[in-house]
Amino acid sequence: MLGVYATLSLRYLRRRWFRAVLIVVSIAAGVGMLVGTHALNQTMEKAAAAAANPMAGVADLLVGNGDAPVDAALARELAQIDGVLSAAPRVFENVKLPDLDNRTVLLVGLDLLAEKKSGTNARWQVHYGADTEHQFISAAFHGRTPVIVGRQLDDSLPKDTRDLRVQATGRKEAVSLRRVGAISAAGAAAALGGNVLILNLDDAARAVGLKDGKATRIDVTLKPGADRATVQKAVTQVLAGRAEARTPDEQNHSVQNVMAGMQVGLLLCGVAALVVGLFLVYNALSVSVAERRHEIGILRGIGATRGQIQRLFAGEAALLGLAGSLLGIPLGIGVAYLGLQPMQGVLSEIFYSLDASTVEVSQGLLLTALAAGVLTAVAAAAVPAFLASREKPAEAVRRIPSPPTWRHRALQVASSVVLLSAGLACIALRGLLPPRVGMYGGLGLVVIATLLATPLLTAVFARLLQPLARRFLGIEGRLAADNLVRAPGRTGLVIAALAAGVALVMQTAGIIRSNRIALREWVQETIGADLIVSSGSPVSAGGQGRPMDDALGRKIAAVAGVEVALPIRMRKQFFRDTQVFLTVLDPGDFYAIDSKRKPDVLGLDLYRQMRDRPDAVVVSENFSLLHGVDTGDTIALPSPGGPVTLHVIGKVVDYSWNHGTVVVNRAFYRKHWDDDRVDVFDVYLKPGADAAVVQKAILEGYGAENGLVALTRGELQGQIDDVVERLYGIAFGQQIVVMFVAALGVVTALLISVLQRRRELGLLRAIGASRAQVVRCVVAEASLMGVIGTLIGLLVGIPLQWYALRVVILEETGYSFPVYIPWTASLLIAAASLLTARLAGLGPALYAVRQRIPEAIALE
DSSP: OHHHIIIIIIHHHHHTHHHHHHHHHHHHHHHHHHHHHHHHHHHHHHHHHHHHSTTGGGOSEEEEBTTBOEETTHHHHHHTSTTEEEEEEEEEEEEEEGGGTTEEEEEEEEOHHHHHHHTHHHHHTEEEOTTHHHHHHHHHHTTOOEEEEEHHHHHHSOTTOOEEEEBOTTOSSOEEEEEEEEEEEOGGGGGGGSSEEEEEHHHHHHHHTOOTTEESEEEEEEOTTOOHHHHHHHHHHHHTTSSEEEOHHHHHHHHHHHHHHHHHHHHHHHHHHHHHHHHHHHHHHHHHHHHTHHHHHHHHHTTOOHHHHHHHHHHHHHHHHHHHHHHHHHHHHHHHHHHHHHHHHHHHHHTOOOOOOSOOOOHHHHHHHHHHHHHHHHHHHHHHHHHHHHOOHHHHTSSSOOOOOHHHHHHHHHHHHHHHHHHHHHHHTGGGSSTTIIIIIHHHHHHHHHHHHHHHHHHHHHHHHHHHHHHHSHHHHHHHHHHHHHOHHHHHHHHHHHHHHHHHHHHHHHHHHHHHHHHHHHHHHHOOOSEEEEESOTTOSSSOSBOBOTHHHHHHHTSTTEEEEEEEEEEEEEETTEEEEEEEEOHHHHHHHHHHHOTTOTTHHHHHHHHHOTTEEEEEHHHHHHHTOOTTOEEEEOOTTSOEEEEEEEEEOOOSOTTOEEEEEHHHHHHHHOOOOBSEEEEEEOTTOOHHHHHHHHIIIIIHHHTEEEEEHHHHHHHHHHHHHHHHHHHHHHHHHHHHHHHHHHHHHHHHHHHHTHHHHHHHHHTTOOHHHHHHHHHHHHHHHHHHHHHHHHHHHHHHHHHIIIIIIHHHHOOOOOOOOOHHHHHHHHHHHHHHHHHHTHHHHHHHHTSOHHHHHOOO
């Protein structure tokens, strides 16, 4: 059998190397997108878990209050629980080093002596440099603030560096630290050996602005053999709602839960590229079958079995698929590195402040990608291989292909109907199926059914376009249209691939437009302030913004032209199995100013009700939908003093956080959470005041020392638009690859056309047609394919956009976006699709005119 492959397959592939390259490139593009998107998802997921729960692996249970501090004294109570080895309060905070280009590092606060005494350090595989502990104690004794740096950071610092200045979030002045040594770590605590500063617990708390007796988290380590579930239950009872105890896996799951919808969407784009590549491989192998019918007939005539013919083509496909996978894997890793920084920047503003410098590529991903490429090629070869094996020797030696039978058409229609029905059933019954199976699986089945039905739609569109082509496109256009009408099956799947690319791009453009309009209306309806002042990013929920002191608001209010500066606190809080967003404000102040200045502000009367009832809260519509909470219900949130019961008095549209927002009375929040920090000041100007002048005065007076950003509503809207477009720009990049693969499909389809019409094109040349006319004939066919693919894609893209907005995004995030059709973008998409198809037709057209007339018209 290997001899047959070497004689027939490899020799043929060498002779038709360009076609083999098309197949390899198509598989490589699909595998590359699959690897790239999956690797980026893995990388962002790991980085998000590290950002939200730094060093989560060093403990068996993590006790915390979301973004809020936890009472460090709870550690003493938790240490008394049976099965607990130690309960250590710790501080974690990202800080900057002003003297080193504001490099971001992780500041960790530990009680080093207690940690060493408990034996947890040994379990972490932590190694201090020589004399580091002695220097640490000595520096503290002499009134300095000692710091131990991670080995990675230590290697990057100048060797003579003794002192480091640290700028914590929301702190006006940098803290000076005395560098006393370095630390190496492995295992669960490997992060300590990175870009890390390790301080004593109290020093770290002061450096980041935590109140006395507060910590970021309490890490509970269990004794060997202790049952974690039993201890977790006991810890929860002792905490009595003052904090929450979660395992590291549960903490990481809450992070993954927040980002899951976006990750699935990106991964689906990668799968789409591979599926479109499957159609390309199918057409390319159909070329091989069409071109080698004569050879197949001879093989069958001299005794080759049908199984041998099938294995011949399947083996060729597997070989090409393997080559495509081996090329696609490094391509995908390169794509992942190319998209690392853009994706990290966008997700840092939306979800968590991420720090990822390398792409995570697991061995399982590499094996999956390798198998996906090979299996895709073999699956695509199944039908051409089967058809080749069914050829009768007497018919196969003739080069005129037999037309599709009515059974073939019936099977095609039946398959489309069955898949479409199954997809619609999955969508309708998605509530009864496992999470996301019905929503995404049903969508996939509907899309595949549509792709299979495209050859039939192609026949319909081709006949509709035939009179127009005959009238306006001359003899070349007429021949092209007639050829499409005669052989819609040959071009149908390629047109389907082109339509899929157009539909995906159309859907993304529609989502961007719908998001932009909805967010603009939300900003205009809910924000009545003239200026929005923050420290860092004003649109970030991911930790890019820095908390400020409440006293700063009084200073801003004293600036000439300012009427009032209202404080708002925004932070993430655990609720059930995920993290939600708390927006903390003074409802009475907002009601007083907005009722005079902007009485149409969304939910204004709810502010009045919150003013009169301190424990009243307003929830976002997506919070209500995702968590099953409605007006009149009560919810409980953990706080340092125990669980707090809140009464829901209404719902509003809010796009601050994809798992829901709770608006809380600031006085009530400060009482129960002991937190008076501020993330944003809504600044209202006096009548007649110039916003630009006031903006400049605020920044000149207090901007430098507080890192302030002051934006008008319009500027804020511009930043939000930028974040949305950058987020979906990543999806656009993936869909460009889909369109590229679809363009390769057009090339292969036209190659089939040229091969099957050799005699026809040769006769045209023989009766006087010029080379230019033959080229125009083939390019006209490509153009008609582009027209049909574009029309189908635009028609499919609109319901796909509706489904994405009203089903996928609604159920993943609870956001209910209106559907706005991107008319302007659709014209640009159509033009790009037509141009792509026309350019893709040039190669086959030039191949057609290279044939010698006597060979083309020779009798069989």
